[in-house]
Amino acid sequence: MxxxxxxxxxxxxxxxxxxxxxxxxxxxxxxxxxxxxxxxxxxxxxxxxxxxxxxxxxxxxxxxxxxxxxxxxxxxxxxxxxxxxxxxxxxxxxxxxPAAPESGDGAQTLSPAVRRAVLEHGVDPSTIKGSGKDGRLTKEDVVAAAKAKSASPAPAATAETSPAPAPAETGGARREERVKMTRMRQTIAKRLKGAQENAALLTTFNDVDMSAVIEAREKYKDLFAKKHDIRLGFMGFFAKASCLALKDVPSVNAYIEDDEIVYHDYVDISVAVSAPNGLVVPVIRDAQDKGFARIEKDIADFGKRAKDGTLTMDDMKGGTFTISNGGVFGSLMSTPIINPPQSAVLGLHRIEDRPVVRDGEIVIRPMMYIALSYDHRLIDGREAVTALKIIKEAIEDPTRMLIDL
CATH class of the missing domain: 2.40.50.100 (RNA polymerase II/Efflux pump adaptor protein, barrel-sandwich hybrid domain)
Structure with a gap:
């Protein structure tokens, strides 16, 4: 049957x-x-x-x-x-x-998670013995093989070893490859182009002294990890600081629908994370009611599942505001693009030591540029600047997040 x-x-x-x-x-x-x-x-x-x-x-x-x-x-x-x-x-x-075999003597296909691990670690799946059911290759097998490969010392050169021959000339041949865009990449392209065409995009910038947050993380990271079983990161601080700003400037947390403005009394933060097929934006629901530990756990879970390809449609449905952290890739400054139908996105960037003036003296501080891109049809410049300034002040003085100031 x-x-x-x-x-x-x-x-x-x-x-x-x-x-x-x-x-x-x-x-x-x-x-x-x-x-x-x-x-x-x-x-x-x-x-x-x-x-x-x-x-x-x-x-x-x-x-x-x-x-x-x-x-x-x-x-x-x-x-x-x-x-x-x-x-x-x-x-x-x-x-x-046909896909590459899962083990040296098998002919099974690789699961998406295993294929991603193979590409990420650059190992040959045909040389790995699978530990899964029926000898299937698992992600853990790939990671273990990659670690073993990196730990193996390169063969030492000896006096008898002849130098490797120079690579043969290719005659200047050039190649190109055409790869069909995935459905996700096509959708990303359409949505981002649509955002540029349908919204009046503008970006305002500021810089943030990260000294207080770095000091707080250093002081409490061990206690935080022990109590909550999660690492205390920067995103939790920026998510909570954003909640303060969106509460005081509600238009940044709203969007336009036809001829109406839709306001929200909650904050659902879309967090941009990288997935094998492109950028995805899972949503932290009711961020205004969550503590640092719950936000950090949500973000960690999203990152893992994005890498494994197990995020669902429900994970990415909705969202009233987006945070995108280009700093993890080394970006110094950028103009992030909004995630329709949302009206604003916060862009974070890398932290670097820069000279700044404090009390009339030039000192070195860990600084970060932050950017807020927004739809000028809904959000006035004064409101955008005010929202970004609230985020800056909350990061530079985290106590504000505790006393709702």
Whole structure:
């Protein structure tokens, strides 16, 4: 008996997705809840598991095909022994190239998390012995192999060793490669271009002395980690400082919908994090009611799941304000772009020692440039500058966050 594999519900208002990769091919055995296919939506990649154990039968869509929610995209033969299912290729479409084997003697495909780990650590999956079920390669296997590789000393040169031959001349040949944009990257491009076309974008800047926050982190980091089992980072400070600013300047936490302005009495902060397929913005719900530990845990969880590709549509739904930290990549200054329909985004940058004047003397302080990009249709310059100034003052004097000042 064949079980149909259908496109699951992908989130509110999402009616279709794109076949990103077939993780199983016709004739492959599959366990209950084992992923068969990766679907790309506008925001996330979703793995579709098999509801039964058996053998993959027919694939009814090819990589790159757009499929609607509820559509049958494959079948699984219940309880059929490996090799007994008829291999049916996707309809009149090139079959995807086989993935690299999971272990040196296997022919299983790599899961998305394992593929990402392989690319990140630059290891050859065919040289790693898998520790998972049926010898499948796991992410932990890849990480362990990478650590072992980096720990292995390079062979020492000897007097008898001949110098390596110079690389042969290539004749100046140049190559180019064309890669189809993923559905997520296409959506990102459309949304960002739409933000430029539909909003009156403007950016205001300020700089922040990070001395007080750095001192607080250094003083309490061990106690904080021991009590809450999470590292005390900078994002918690900026999230709480933003809540103060948005409370005092509500237009920065609002957005335009048709001919109305929608205000919010809560702060849902979208945090920009990097994922393998592009930038994603999961949301910290009700940040105004959360403490530092809960915010740091939310951010850490988002970062891990973005890297693993397990964020869901619900994780990124909504959001009233965005914080983007380009400083982790070394950015000194930038003009971040708003995340529609939101009206403002806070950009953070790298911290570096710079000379500043304090009490008439030139001193060295750890400084950071911060930027607030905003929709001038809704937010006046005075309001934007005021909001950024509140954030600056709260970071330079964290006590303000404790007494709501």
């Amino acid at each position: 064949a079980t149909e594999i259908k496109v699951p519900a992908l989130g509110e208002s999402v009616t279709e997705g794109t076949i990103g990769e077939w993780l199983k091919q016709p004739g492959d055995t599959v366990a209950v809840d084992e992923p068969i296919v990766s679907l790309e939506t506008d925001k996330v990649a979703v793995e579709v598991p098999s509801p039964v154990a058996g053998v993959v039968g027919e694939l009814r869509a090819a990589v790159g095909d757009t499929v609607e929610v509820g559509a049958v995209i494959a079948t699984v033969e219940d309880g059929v022994a490996a090799g007994e299912a008829t291999k049916v290729e996707p309809r009149e479409a090139p079959a995807p190239a």
